[in-house]
Amino acid sequence: MSVLDVFKRATAPVSRRMGFVRPERAELFDDEFQKKLETLAIVSRRVFAGRLRADRRTKKKGSGVEFADHRDYVPGDDFRYVDWNIYQRFGRLLVRLYEEEEDLSIYFIVDCSTSMGFGDGRKFDQARRLAAALAYVGLANLDRVTIVGVSDEVVARMPTTRGKGRIFKIFQFLRGLSPDGTTNLEDSLKTFVAQHKRRGLAVLISDLYDPAGFEAGINVLRYNKFEPYVLHIIDPKEAHPKLKGDVRIYDCETGEEREITVTQKMLEKMERAWSEYQGEIERFCTTHQVPYFPADVEVSFDELVLRVFRRGGFLR
Amino acid sequence: MIFAGFPLSTLLTIGGIAGGLVVVFYILKLRRRPVAVPFSRIWQRILRDKEATTLFSQLKRLLSLLLQLLLLALLVLALGDPRLSRSITKGRNIVVLVDASASMKATDVKPSRIAVAKQKLAKMVRGLGGSDRMLIAQMDASLRPLSTMSGDVSNLQAAVEQIHASDTRADLARGLRFALDSLRDLWRPEIIVISDGEVGDPKEIARGLDLGNADLRYVPIGKSGKNVAITRFSVRRYPLDKSRYEVMLEVTNTNDKPVDVELTLLGDGQVVDVTRLHMGPNERLPRFYKDLAGASRTLEATIKLADGQHDDLPADDHAYALMPERRRARVLAVTHGNTYLDAALLLDEYLDVTEIAPSKYPPKENFDVTIFDGVAPPLSTNTGSALYLDPPDGASAPVKPGHSIDMFGFDVWDKKSPVLRWIDMGDIQVAEGHKLEPAREDHVIGASVKGPVLVAGRRNGRRFVELGFDPRQSDFVLRVGWPLFVLNTINSFVEEDTGYLSSYRTGEVWRIPAPSTAEVATLVDPAGHKHRVPVKEGRAVYLGDQAGFYKLIVPGEPPVTSMFAANLSDVSESRIKPVDKLELGGQKATAALGFHAGVRRELWLYLLFGAILLSLVEWVTYHRRVTV
Numbered sequence: 016m017s018v019l020d021v022f023k024r025a026t027a028p029v030s031r032r033m034g035f036v037r038p039e040r041a042e043l044f045d046d047e048f049q050k051k052l053e054t055l056a057i058v059s060r061r062v063f064a065g066r067l068r069a070d071r072r073t074k075k076k077g078s079g080v081e082f083a084d085h086r087d088y089v090p091g092d093d094f095r096y097v098d099w100n101i102y103q104r105f106g107r108l109l110v111r112l113y114e115e116e117e118d119l120s121i122y123f124i125v126d127c128s129t130s131m132g133f134g135d136g137r138k139f140d141q142a143r144r145l146a147a148a149l150a151y152v153g154l155a156n157l158d159r160v161t162i163v164g165v166s167d168e169v170v171a172r173m174p175t176t177r178g179k180g181r182i183f184k185i186f187q188f189l190r191g192l193s194p195d196g197t198t199n200l201e202d203s204l205k206t207f208v209a210q211h212k213r214r215g216l217a218v219l220i221s222d223l224y225d226p227a228g229f230e231a232g233i234n235v236l237r238y239n240k241f242e243p244y245v246l247h248i249i250d251p252k253e254a255h256p257k258l259k260g261d262v263r264i265y266d267c268e269t270g271e272e273r274e275i276t277v278t279q280k281m282l283e284k285m286e287r288a289w290s291e292y293q294g295e296i297e298r299f300c301t302t303h304q305v306p307y308f309p310a311d312v313e314v315s316f317d318e319l320v321l322r323v324f325r326r327g328g329f330l331r
Numbered sequence: 332m333i334f335a336g337f338p339l340s341t342l343l344t345i346g347g348i349a350g351g352l353v354v355v356f357y358i359l360k361l362r363r364r365p366v367a368v369p370f371s372r373i374w375q376r377i378l379r380d381k382e383a384t385t386l387f388s389q390l391k392r393l394l395s396l397l398l399q400l401l402l403l404a405l406l407v408l409a410l411g412d413p414r415l416s417r418s419i420t421k422g423r424n425i426v427v428l429v430d431a432s433a434s435m436k437a438t439d440v441k442p443s444r445i446a447v448a449k450q451k452l453a454k455m456v457r458g459l460g461g462s463d464r465m466l467i468a469q470m471d472a473s474l475r476p477l478s479t480m481s482g483d484v485s486n487l488q489a490a491v492e493q494i495h496a497s498d499t500r501a502d503l504a505r506g507l508r509f510a511l512d513s514l515r516d517l518w519r520p521e522i523i524v525i526s527d528g529e530v531g532d533p534k535e536i537a538r539g540l541d542l543g544n545a546d547l548r549y550v551p552i553g554k555s556g557k558n559v560a561i562t563r564f565s566v567r568r569y570p571l572d573k574s575r576y577e578v579m580l581e582v583t584n585t586n587d588k589p590v591d592v593e594l595t596l597l598g599d600g601q602v603v604d605v606t607r608l609h610m611g612p613n614e615r616l617p618r619f620y621k622d623l624a625g626a627s628r629t630l631e632a633t634i635k636l637a638d639g640q641h642d643d644l645p646a647d648d649h650a651y652a653l654m655p656e657r658r659r660a661r662v663l664a665v666t667h668g669n670t671y672l673d674a675a676l677l678l679d680e681y682l683d684v685t686e687i688a689p690s691k692y693p694p695k696e697n698f699d700v701t702i703f704d705g706v707a708p709p710l711s712t713n714t715g716s717a718l719y720l721d722p723p724d725g726a727s728a729p730v731k732p733g734h735s736i737d738m739f740g741f742d743v744w745d746k747k748s749p750v751l752r753w754i755d756m757g758d759i760q761v762a763e764g765h766k767l768e769p770a771r772e773d774h775v776i777g778a779s780v781k782g783p784v785l786v787a788g789r790r791n792g793r794r795f796v797e798l799g800f801d802p803r804q805s806d807f808v809l810r811v812g813w814p815l816f817v818l819n820t821i822n823s824f825v826e827e828d829t830g831y832l833s834s835y836r837t838g839e840v841w842r843i844p845a846p847s848t849a850e851v852a853t854l855v856d857p858a859g860h861k862h863r864v865p866v867k868e869g870r871a872v873y874l875g876d877q878a879g880f881y882k883l884i885v886p887g888e889p890p891v892t893s894m895f896a897a898n899l900s901d902v903s904e905s906r907i908k909p910v911d912k913l914e915l916g917g918q919k920a921t922a923a924l925g926f927h928a929g930v931r932r933e934l935w936l937y938l939l940f941g942a943i944l945l946s947l948v949e950w951v952t953y954h955r956r957v958t959v
Contacts, residue, residue: 130369224372250369253369262364262366265366266371271371273375284377285374288373288376
């Protein structure tokens with residue numbers, strides 16, 4: 016190691032000095048993973064049989080085949096939609112309204128902040144696997160799938176795509192993501208909604224370690240007519256840090272430092288505080304009718320995907 | 332306050348450097364190990380409650396630093412060995428003379444007198460005042476200081492452990508002179524004698540001794556004196572029959588009551604004789620065993636009380652002796668025939684005699700000794716040392732025969748010469764012979780007024796004895812001295828000393844015969860310990876203090892090994908009745924006082940104890956998170 020290297024290392028940010036840039040894993044989406052995706056796609060059809068089709072209903076009323084409602088006839092309406100049975104029975108001219116059918120837009124928002132790569136990077140791997148799996152299910156159902164990576168801004172954006180054949184493009188995109196940067200969901204999701212006018216499902220895959228508060232980010236999606244889904248990536252090890260004695264802790268994203276003396280009592284408090292934080296997230300989502308799915312890194316991604324399916328609501 | 336250890340300036344330097352290091356290390360300790368966390372806000376929730384205690388936390392850290400500095404200060408002060416100046420000037424200087432003579436092995440007090448003496452001395456050491464200093468010396472045949480004049484208890488205790496009793500008598504006079512020399516110009520000098528009182532004649536000891544201002548203290552050891560001892564033990568072979576020997580021993584009853592004793596004599600470990608003796612009070616009973624056989628090397632005498640009990644001093648219940656080793660000497664007689672010579676050689680069965688005519692000389696075999704009777708051919712290398720009887724003029728005798736002399740006798744002779752041991756040469760009358768003309772290095776051991784007639788010496792490394800007349804031309808062959816002369820000469824050649832000492836006496840400087848070629852020999856004592864001893868003029872010199880069998884190994888090719896025995900043989904040491912009082916030159920020794928175990932005035936001990944206590948407090952508070 017040259018003197019210059021030493022100087023660079025000494026002057027590098029704390030997180031980089033301490034080696035929190037997670038090494039990339041080439042095997043993230045291997046053959047085994049792809050086989051599981053195929054299985055998931057088949058299972059998803061069986062679970063949602065009859066309801067899930069290649070097309071998706073929207074709240075727009077239009078020229079579909081599914082009856083939606085009646086309204087009074089106004090001049091200029093197409094006579095073909097007048098409900099003559101109603102007219103015969105009640106003497107009122109009502110027009111039948113049908114739900115308009117269109118393909119659904121699904122946005123996978125992957126948190127690419129440093130905290131996602133903390134430790135051995137399991138959270139970031141799990142987030143990418145889940146994004147890939149759900150995206151594949153979406154593609155298999157002919158939905159429009161878009162993936163973006165965010166930290167304190169939109170760090171990467173994959174153009175909207177559809178069709179199963181594009182899954183490899185998604186793999187390639189996800190492989191290119193790396194956990195680096197601070198978390199600011201509010202700012203980054205404001206950018207996201209500005210870039211994506213077409214509303215749809217917004218699946219936020221994150222550990223929600225946002226110093227500014229996770230609520231603001233989710234609210235941005237809500238307020239901009241997206242249907243937010245929260246896939247909360249959880250690493251239980253973070254509730255039990257292996258610390259003891261006098262240490263100086265610093266935030267892996269912000270570098271904020273604090274000197275503490277870790278005792279057993281403090282570790283117990285830490286566990287409680289961590290659980291409370293997870294509970295706050297869940298309560299917020301439940302209160303605001305935002306579907307919430309905790310995604311434990313200890314649980315395999317296919318099991319998690321099935322759990323998401325079974326909880327329902329992800330795909331209508 | 333006075334610093335007996337490091338001076339104040341040194342202490343300040345050490346304290347400054349060490350204090351600086353402590354502070355530096357403390358500051359370094361404050362730089363904590365950085366650890367990354369994924370989300371510090373969660374930690375902030377926990378630590379929110381701790382904000383209020385920051386000031387207290389800083390105070391605790393300061394307390395921790397203060398504790399460490401205090402600890403350092405205590406240790407630095409301890410290094411200085413601070414003492415009250417008052418106590419420094421009033422400390423005693425004590426020399427303890429511990430009697431380690433044979434009588435201290437007595438077991439009338441359990442486990443033994445020497446062990447009790449050590450216990451008492453150890454107690455004194457523990458009770459030594461903070462400013463007192465002590466020197467411990469073991470007193471037996473020699474005087475051995477076992478420590479320096481020191482107040483260090485651990486050093487003194489180590490010295491106490493080294494004390495052991497020997498098989499010698501104590502030399503109190505020498506001990507006192509040493510003590511006075513050691514205490515010269517020191518304040519409050521004190522001499523403590525720990526002894527059973529058997530240290531010799533007090534008047535003799537006090538002669539020329541001036542104790543000055545030194546206080547003499549006495550610690551008596553022992554309570555009774557029941558003892559029977561072997562006080563003399565000696566053995567010798569008969570000169571003319573070396574397979575047999577006689578033993579002289581003396582048994583002494585040191586009690587005031589009669590006693591029955593069983594005396595056992597062992598030869599080479601086997602019982603030779605057992606005798607039961609009745610001895611009166613303080614009786615010394617000599618015993619002679621004549622014409623004994625059955626032992627070739629070692630003899631040991633042991634006594635025990637006839638009633639099966641043991642006396643109080645086992646050390647003098649044994650005595651040891653070693654007889655000179657016998658080996659068969661090969662003797663060549665070169666003669667035309669000499670009845671008197673043949674008769675003399677027949678007396679010793681350990682001689683392997685070969686007789687040849689002068690024309691057959693030299694023989695092919697090797698011999699230790701060659702006797703040339705009336706001839707003196709050139710000496711062959713394989714025929715050893717030579718005895719010449721009346722060598723002819725002009726032959727190859729080492730000493731040239733001079734002119735003829737007649738009607739003479741021995742007017743002077745060397746009585747210490749081994750050749751003439753036990754022989755009175757004054758009565759011998761010689762009809763005719765030759766005056767000898769010895770070289771300067773030769774030793775004339777017999778001469779008449781007419782000149783030397785008996786000469787000993789060495790030529791080319793080989794010894795010779797030359798007689799200037801034919802013994803048949805004198806009345807020498809008719810006397811008992813003739814065979815003694817022949818055998819003495821042969822023995823001196825083969826170095827078989829009939830005057831061999833069967834045992835040495837402990838407590839004396841021994842001069843053990845050894846090959847003069849060596850300068851250093853190895854002595855193995857009865858306990859098996861090896862000692863390097865110097866060899867001077869053919870004698871190994873050693874001050875022996877243990878009874879028993881010794882082995883002397885002289886290096887060489889091959890190494891020469893010899894054995895000898897040593898005995899206590901000291902009646903005064905066998906009288907073990909303790910003496911309660913000691914009085915020298917009119918000064919009566921008083922009891923040893925002023926030793927109070929547990930009272931130490933050495934502040935450094937307390938400082939060290941304080942430092943340890945503080946360390947303990949720091950350790951406990953650290954682990955209970957009080958000081959961090």
